[in-house]
Amino acid sequence: MAPKILIIRFSSIGDIVLTTPVIRIAKQQVEGAEVHLVTKKVFYPVVEANSYLDKVHVLNDDLNTVIKALKEERFTHLIDLHNNLRSRKIKKALKLPTKSFTKLNIEKWLAVNFKQIHKLPNIHIVDRYLETLSEFNVKNDQKGLDYFIPEKDRVDLKKLPQTHQNGYLAWVIGGSYTTKMLPSDKVVEVLRRIEKPVVLLGGPEDAENGKLIAGKLGSNVFDACGKFNINQSASLVKQASKVLSNDTGLMHVAAAFNKPTLSFWGNTIPEFGMYPYMPQHPERSTIMQVADLRCRPCSKLGYKKCPKKHFYCMKLIDADKVVEWVSAKL
Incomplete structure (x- = not known):
């Protein structure tokens, strides 16, 4: 049988x-x-x-x-x-x-x-x-993760602003908990130093934050938060040149497409075993975290706000290194 x-x-x-x-x-x-x-x-x-x-x-x-x-x-x-x-x-x-x-x-x-x-x-x-x-008696085929996008959800880049139709960075600003999300002012700080087109990604719950971030920047930042469903967001991730992301679902979608990914880690740590999984291209995953903080990890999931009230794990992320990663050639 x-x-x-x-x-x-x-x-x-x-x-x-x-x-x-x-x-x-x-x-x-x-x-x-x-x-x-x-x-x-x-x-x-x-x-x-x-x-x-x-x-x-x-x-x-x-x-x-x-x-x-x-x-x-x-x-x-x-x-x-x-x-x-x-x-x-x-x-x-x-x-x-x-x-x-x-x-x-x-x-x-x-x-x-x-x-x-x-x-x-x-x-x-x-x-x-x-x-x-x-x-x-199976073996790991080392092919990594899968993500299949239904044809109906494949986003035609002509639907994006003309400034973004010839390539862009995807920045996933959302997350399941606040302590897993890079603060909006840190995102703005980095984006003010980047001239490349950027698409902000997140769910409906991130729409307010996306609007806040985009409102402080120029036309090179397109706020897509809450405007696309999960498969359409995955399509935008797939078509991005690089992906910046918090430790959240679209980070793993980016890994499924073997996208060069910079992931930000706050209250959680990669040692929990859920970092971007790209066995054929591990060099495409870059971890960004504040090392040697005594309070990390403070939760295996996350919190609505930092229990120590300083949120150093995200606020001390080095903006210079983020800009350097964005600027580096593929």
Whole structure:
């Protein structure tokens, strides 16, 4: 009987993009495998065009309805890459051979509370995800992340201002928490020294900040925050010459396209294992962080405001080095 594999990852954008090597390798290296994914409805667009998936199951608020539908599929294997209460309910209901992703909560707690960063394994989360396929004797194909943009969401650059139609930098200004976002005044400080066209990217929640930043600058900065959906934003990332980004979902989308990426790290640290994953082009990823701050990391997720009230981890980012990276030839 050919394996029929269910992969669970409910959220969010970056985490789902980081599961794509598991999806691809299961489909390509497990003979005859049928691969399904269950994810939240709001994140369905991230995987809707993924050609390695045979089917995507969408979770709304009613978990029982989803479980009923999953039972009807008669899966042979279950891969849990979320490992929370909801995913455990699915595992209990389906009663299948299961491999679950280990979250390293203890190691991260030690890193946050006692700064014992050395306790964290020196392994990217993608490789930890792939361990869940160990029984199939698969190998990491080193092809990195995938992101498939539906044709309907591919942005024609003629829709951008004429100043941006022949190339631009993409700057992802958003983030899930304030302490993971470079302050707007720091962004403005850098952009005032850059003459290249720049597109600001973020969701509807970043629209106000994008308008604030663009309003202080000239026509070389186009504010796209909240004006494009996730796949359209991914299309703009794909067509950018370089990408600057906070530790957020579009950073991983940029990695999927192997874009030269400068990532800013505030309360989180790359040692958590979720830095840009580009195994074929690791030189294209540049990490920007303030080293040797005693208060970092202060959280494995983030806060609405700096618990120390100084926000040095972002405010002390060296603007000169950012400008230097932007100016460097590809």
